[in-house]
Amino acid sequence: MLLPLAWGSLFFPGLFGLCTWGLRRARPAWTYNDCVMISTRLVSSVQAVLATGSGIIIIRSCSNVVTDRHWLAREYVWFLIPYMVYDSYAMYLCEWYRAGDQSSRQPLTIFRNFLSKNRLMITHHVVILCVLVPVAQLKQQHTLLYKVNGILTLTTFFFCRILLFPFMYWSYGQQQGLSLLQVPSRIPFYCNVANAFLVAPQIYWFSLLCKKAARLFSAPSAKKDG
Structure with missing residues (x-):
């Protein structure tokens, strides 16, 4: 449990930072906002590929996908938890840079806009973290x-x-x-x-x-x- 949680906590923020740094060096003409936006999408794409690959492995390894159990189904949940936390922060970061220059940013206003624009996704993440994951782990x-x-x-x-x-x-x-x-x-x-x-x-x-x-x-x- 703790090992995939730790790996997820390092992997997703680390990949985001690496992508942002790489884009800043490879495309110096791009704004920091552009690099952040693209990096968040790259990390989301990587997570989608990992989740799809895990699902394929689980299905191919189980003779009965309804009753069988696979260790990857349990461990990937813990690997996914840090992604949900990271993704919430990344969405807020994108909203922060979309708000414009540093001098015109009002943190409370930006946070309200962030909640308003992303309320469905935030609800999705909160429900998964606070309801679905605990219930699934209770068995x-x-x-x-x-x-x-x-x-x-x-x-x-x-x-x-x-x-x-x-x-x-x-x-x-x-x-x-x-x-x-x-x-x-x-x-x-x-x-x-x-x-x-x-x-x-x-x-x-x-x-x-x-x-x-x-x-x-x-x-x-x-x-x-x-």
Whole structure:
């Protein structure tokens, strides 16, 4: 637990500092704000690649992704915690440099703007750090808190990762005066193909979450006591 936590605390801020320093040397004409913005995106991309790679390793190593356990799934959570803290600071840093010259910066105003513009992402990070991680580490799968957490996960996943796609089609239809069913035939074919490739794994992962939830809620009472 402590080792991946320590590595994450060194890796993400260190990578951010290294990227910023490298960009300042490689692109001296760029402003510090530009270097900071690009560095935060590079670190986020690296984290996304690491998370995706970890997921692929876990899936390929488990014969049953619903019931099996893999050490990487547990350890990567602790490696991810420092990233959430770093990312919150990096977002605030970007907002600070976007505010303009040092003389015109009002810390309280900048902080309010930061909270206003990033409230969804901040809520996401806080919930993961303060709710999802502790609940997942408790391993008390038959407690009410664990079940509530599972329901929230299913709900947010369904609305934010699956219904997002028909919502995009519906929004485009509203702008163009089309019905939802007319939109696929009125947009470029490659857009439909790209969306299909994007939504397919989301549906697959959602089905796995549903299977896990069904197994959890249908568990016999004997297991609950154990």
